[in-house]
Amino acid sequence: MPTPRLTTVVIDPDHHRGRIDRRLFGSFVEHMGRCVYTGVYEPGHPAADENGFRTDVEELVRELGVTLLRYPGGNFVSGYDWTDGIGPRENRPRRLDLAWRSIETNQVGTDEFLPWAAALGVEPMMAVNLGTAGVNQAAALVEYCNLSEGTAWSDLRRANGAAKPYEIGLWCLGNEMDGPWQTGHKSAAEYAALANEAAKAMRLVDPGIELVACGSSFHEMPTFGYWESTVLEQAGENIDYISMHAYYEEFDADRASFLASAASMDTFIDGVVATIDAVAARTRRRKQINVSFDEWNVWYQSRFPGTEAVAIDIAGPRIEDVYSTLDAVVVGDLLSSLINHADRVKIGCLAQLVNVIAPIMTEPAGPAWKQATFHPFAAVAQAASGHSLVTRVGTSEFATRRYGDVPTVAVSATHDPETGQAAIFLTNRSEYPAEVEVTHRGFESWSTTDVRTMIADQHGPRDRDASAEVGLVSLAADDSTPGRTVLTLPPQSWTVLRADVAAAD
Template identity: 75%
Template sequence: MTEHDAAIVALDREHHRGVVDRRLFGSFVEHMGRCVYTGIYEPGHPSADAEGFRGDVSALVRELGVTLVRYPGGNFVSGYDWRDGIGSREQRPRRLDLAWRSIETNQVGTDEFMSWARARGVEPMLAVNLGTAGVLDAAALVEYCNVPEGTEWSERRRRNGADKPHEVKLWCLGNEMDGPWQTGHTTAEQYGALAAEAAKAMRLVDPEIELVACGSSSHEMPTFGYWESSVLELAGDYVDYISMHAYYEEHDGDRASFLASGASMDDFIEGVIATADAVGVRRRRTKRINISFDEWNVWYQSRYPGSEAMPIDIAGPRIEDQYSTLDAVVVGDLLSSLINHADRVKIGALAQLVNVIAPIMTEPGGAIWRQPTFHTFAAVAAAARGNSLVTRVTAPGFGTRRYGEVPAVAASATHDPATGDVAVFLTNRAEHAVTVEVRHPGFDGWSTVSALHLSADDRGPRERDTAADVRLTPLATSASDDGRGTTLTLPPHSWTAVRAASTSTD
């Protein structure tokens, strides 16, 4: 590449993948580290409400734009008995959680989480234990949450203070059952058979629920592909989604490959789609299996010593990565990958929401702050509305050690046919500036409302994001003489969000 390359991003409002599901902008709350206790829940905090939930956290959750929250795990769920977390708090047992070597006090359980989610306007996505529990336990939890009255578990819920059903529609059938680290880890065939039986029983309780089967916990798993194929052969008739999990980090100073994380996510998604569709053809299914990408983020796993090295404690710190602006650029690139597959990826969950590899950080009894990754996620969640446009990118190649050559510029875009609003998200992976022309001839009356960007720097992770620290900052744009294009120069290693208004509505 040259010192100052050029790229073209062409938009065509007639070519799109369909509506971006709002559930794509979800997050994840697991009973791990300080995500729940001193994260969303801290009764003694000055901002805590009557239920003990931190008001300052709730305010930032709303600002972040989270639409859905997956709960209660994660690896935690494979050793969790949901009955420990209901009823009188004084009588709830303290359990040793094997996943993260911590003491679970069970002061927050199903009813408390549902109250928190409902008050904050987020859809709940509950996971059932298929690691150490099974079919009847899963069906009982659906009964507890969704049956109005007249049964053992629905009446138990009512006695516990929730007179109306929780109406949980989205359920995960276990978590990462392909992983040897999982309590109750099993084979694809055994899990597929169990997931099918659990799904049937849960749907007999509530036929309207949606179900997510466990897929591969990473692209690098030795069983990747085979796992999806085997599970969907056995359970595909009974589920709606297959899950995907992926975490990215900078390895050994390989910044170029890290900046191309979105290209790796693209390959992962397309591999799962191909596998799911192949099984569907072979089984002559008319139903299409979609994707729930319900764990993704930047996570420096190479820094994590492992659960065995952790002391057994209550709400002790676990994987509290401090993020840099480079990490925030990569999070923006990963969001573009999800948007560019919105025809099949319907659900997403940034893992996790508070303190644990999270966009929001808190101090027990004290302050709260936004990590750099907060800003890219919030910008996309706010602007991405309507249809996911097919973006045609012409850009120089960008060489990477891990993924080969990828485009130096990545892009995604949305168009809201009801309002005419357009959003374009651009990543410059190159180490020098790139001038990009966004061509939009099909959008009448185009007017650029804002162009905000975040550039990577070499200062490394920060301990605190303050008002004087990381923010998206304006980037200059210029319109072509005919009004059919907009040009902007992307700084090195940067992510940019462009918002525009148009008169092109349906």
Template identity: 50%
Template sequence: MSKAKMILNKDYVIGEVDKRIYGSFIEHLGRAVYGGIYEPGHPTADKYGFRQDVAAMIKELQVPIVRYPGGNFVSGYNWEDGVGPVDKRPKRTELAWMTTETNEVGTNEFFTWAKEAGTEVMMAVNLGTRGADAARNLLEYCNHPGGTYWSDLRKAHGYAQPHNIKTWCLGNEMDGPWQICAKTADEYGRLACETAKVMKWVDPTIELVACGSSNSAMPTFAQWEATVLEHTYEHVDYVSLHTYYGNRDNDTANFLARSMDMDAFIKSVISTCDYVKAKKRSKKKINLSFDEWNVWFHSNEADKKVERWSVAPHQLEDEYNFEDALLVGSMLITLLKNADRVKMACLAQLVNVIAPIMTENNGAAWKQTIYYPYLHASVFGRGTVLNPAVKSPLHDTKDFTDVPYIDAAAVIGDDKNEITVFAVNRNMEENITLDIELNGFGQFEVIEHIVLEHSDVKAVNTKSNPNNVVPNTNGNAAIEDGNVKTDLKKLSWNVIRLRKVK
């Protein structure tokens, strides 16, 4: 059996985890809203029409923030369509996804849902067909206490208290030719700068996210970030990153190595941010919002058959398998490894649309395979990320060299009494023994060793078999001579929880 080693020292840290790193995303797309979080006729629906079976699964995840309402959708969205009496709201052709938007759910309804779900809202403004004026009006509507046109309109709509939404995205993927009213970096940078200025004049307490490249393969990548930040650096707080991975060529080893691409993407954007900081002689640090990330490819062919102008069709409904969960686990580990600069992230998306939770209209809800690493990281991965030395056997894949079989991160809780190690064994053939050396922490004991494993990398969870791929607590992590020793099963996601002995 191959061996790997992880050395942890209490004084060597990467940075504190901002809980918003475990955020998610709900767009007006497919059945994310209608038939996802919202289905008035469902047996579990509350008085607002929100499905409580779905809400329970979301609360279990402890999602801290949810991006809304898009996504590509926001670049053609008139926010005024989604407020006021529901029976007077217009139906619109939705050009991002070629569907019909009923506007039955809008800003106030989503805020109500978020409050019930125990999460905050990350609101996006339309910098496609609209601009600074609509953005400042929406902010005034949401956050101003009263005595002005838009804040008093919110009160007239039944919301006396301001929503106090503190995180705002300045558009979405504005470099993409698929985007409604896509822009050059200079065009977007100027618009984002002026929009940021007026929004912070309305509410100086908000934080703003500027659009980075839609992905690292964009021909303008890095130059886009540099140009946009040249315009916006002193007015925004974050720059966004988006990435999705797929296994179209059915090469599991190469697929599971793609988190290395994610890590390289993050480090490139950090370098670009710091270049602009140096160029401007600024003392301000721009952090990262990785506000779209996931596996996305299973539904591509099915989506070509969606009927145009339908309402809430089955779109982007990827059925995730076991190997997808392993990559999602490694992507979460990658976010933790960069917690000093990645302060927000959104698994895209939350319900039905490339999501950890699936539903049947007027029926059941169930957890996809990717639900479990997301759950474990969100619940157990809060505190400070330790900076480990990891020595692992390496392998090469089609696109990557020197890929460590063991991908791992460790988080120590705020009270310093618990340490959680997250680890993926990418080896397809054999288990690997992992020794975890604990330096300077005192004496610890094992609480539990959670394992997500399956003999079939293509295994999925379905409505009829929702527990096909679920975690167990049969891991064998144990304390030996003050350190941790364990066997990590081949192709497995592992959560090793340690507690200080008093």
């Protein structure tokens, strides 16, 4: 075995990017495939509660540590009439959803999802339809959700059983409107004008809400950059965030590039932030707009035959990828990228929550279980709190076909001065072990309490029967030298280190 390559990491509690927004650890529930029906919701299931929601799934959602849920789409929202999903269930229409070629029964809608999210203690992030609908429908949904009483929509909510307003604070102004696949696709100028008017109307209903405008659907969109500039110039005064979406997969057995996916995410985020700030400088706008990375994950899109090839059905399977530990290592590294940009990336949504490219899987009338990607997300959501620390990393370069030379070892770190907890997240992208020496300056005391790792295996995806075998395993760390921790990362692995600490005065 080759001699482990030395990587040095220096952290200091005084050198940080500010507090991590807990909404960074969100997920996504879309009316797509089996995410809702036979996913989170299945009346008649042995574990269903009185409202039809699966309590076995709820337990896993709590363990996952999700803080926010984006709803109801996704591509679905661009053809969705939210009024179909309120009122007596027996009166709700069955609609053909053009986004995913499925029949939407509307048995779950606003009045079911929002109480479920509240019971989980999860903040909702509601999306409005700016594809086939527009300003009036968007403002009406805010009125239905957020006004107490005395108007047609707020009184209708009360009549439907919700006496108190839902008080939704975070809203998406449509979804991926730059994409030609989107129902109601628009040019940058068309979308910017519509989003600006919708934002104004929605804020006239509730001035306290936060609004997310659509950015590019992915980094390689031909309109990337131009789209963001146009939206920011026309709607910047009335929005708070611009969205980012990105999915990663292994192409042509190029394992090295796949392991470096977070380097691509870094570049994408840096480009969007630079565009935001360039437009602010050009328009002399003092308001800081931040990023909502509200769709990200590993998704093997090359395996998806396309929506047109899917037969119309009710809650049929859609993109139910089965994840390997290699995928989980990449997911852990993508989380590090988000943490390292926590000064500007305030919201994140792992897409999606259940069954659809998800960390949680279910069988109709059967069990629910964790995929490999569940474990790094849960570990980060639990351990990452307080400040995002600046990490000074000295490491070798790692050659990839898609992204050029990238750091061999990627690192993010957090410190919570209120709880006295610190965490370091490390990815070894190479096929060799990596010895890491962490110098923790500015801490009066440091005691490593737990180190766990996930190693990318060579055996491909795991199925349900093997899911119990997948997880994080313990790893040794040496704190014997004051102010320093040493550990050896396995090849192609993701590791979380937690410590009890006290910062020096």
